[in-house]
């Protein structure tokens with residue numbers, strides 16, 4: 001299995017984990033924010049669901065295809081999604097990201113660009129696409145921590 005297919009597999013596994021963990025939190029607690037300052041489960045799920053469309057655009061058209069204005073417009077869209085809507089969109093757009101990745105040659109995948117997320121560093125298209133996977137892992141961890149705060153110590 002090449003690096004691209006491995007990334008697609010890991011990402012799909014983390015999408016499954018995100019919704020498995022989120023649905024394990026009782027519905028009435030999905031908007032609870034630790035200390036009234038942390039981010040709720042639903043808020044984090046919405047972000048994870050909103051990001052892959054932006055990344056698919058960047059993979060298909062280059063990192064400069066998405067700027068601050070596009071990102072802010074996407075944030076406004078995702079702020080209203082229910083958990084079910086977020087799941088449908090996340091799965092659809094994760095598939096679109098995978099297809100965008102599969103349409104590139106190995107050389108295109110490894111070509112370096114200035115990183116849109118870390119100024120002063122460079123990133124390849126493959127690394128950029130991996131942003132979805134590590135963002136999912138980060139937020140699954142935060143949701144798991146919220147679960148422990150709510151008294152649920154199980155691994156979901």
Ligand code: NI
Nearest residue numbers: 047135138139
């Ligand atoms: Ni994030």
